[in-house]
Amino acid sequence: MSEPKPDPTIEARARRGRNIALALGLVLFVVLVFVVTVVRMGGNVGLRPL
């Protein structure tokens, strides 16, 4: 059974939207890990023995 073929323009627009959403998700992940690291380390930096 042949599957219906999507419109190339709509297909490209949907793919672009998915790519942007994925990129934003990855950037968000990197930012979150960075922020968590800075905040969790931040309080301890001043307490370390000099």
Added chain:
Amino acid sequence: MAMSPALPRTSAPPRWQDYVQLLKPRVMSLVIFTAITGMVCADSSVNPILGAIAIFCIAVGAGASAAFNMWYDADIDAKMRRTRARPVPSGKVQGSDALAMGGVLSMFSVMLLGMTTNWMAAGLLAFTIFFYAVVYTMWLKRSTPQNIVIGGLAGALPPVIGWAAATGTAPLNAWLLCAIIFMWTPPHFWALSLYTSEDYEKAGVPMMPVTAGAASTRKQILIYSLLFVPLCIVPVFTGLGGLTYLAVAGLGGLVFLVLAWRVFKSRAGEAAGERNDDGLYDVKGGSKDARNLFAFSILYLTLLFATLLAEHALGLPGVGVL
């Protein structure tokens, strides 16, 4: 695998919004709300940035378990009016994509929550995802009418995770919040299933009205309501709730019991075709009593948690005689 090979495929390519729908955003908003309540009720000083990231992780974890559920239940979702427009049964998103998304987001949410707060909270989140995806979705839902009673634990755990994220512990009061949601689930869900049981029957899901009948379900709704409402008062005695909470829980509880009694005395779930369209609230005949309890149960739980949240955020003292 449970998925039907006959699921439809649409010609429209999947959009990013379809993937968002896999996460059940409305359920996610309830998870966020109860997790925040648990975190605030812990009365612990949490770094606001870490607290916000922890709530984000709990929400993403809930979304991951929803994606697993959408993947596994696509065959029965396709047979029910309430769920047939979901991304997988409607053919917008492939089941394998939903499975992959659930897996990736599970790992992401648990690991980041562990890094951000503590591994007890992360462990509880991992257990919640496992319980919803495997114990409830893959096992209980298709095998026993007690599916939503036991499976309700997954929906009841977010305040405990929020509490654990704030303090690293899960004391009695955290589990009391869990118990309130746990006992709320049966009357809430069975009230809905009384007027959607035709769908569940068609899909072969052994919901209580399908297996035990409408009369037995109405009786069990009343019994669970009689256990649930007094449980809502208990936080006043453990120091979790104050006088405002007592008033809300007491007055709302009375309304809840009146509505549950009306359902018990009604003929809700007995006649076919009392639901008018795909919505959850447009019903007629005896099902109106069930619809009223279903709608009020959402309002009551929201008010209970909102009051606790407000009391602890404003620093109002609990009564606490225990």
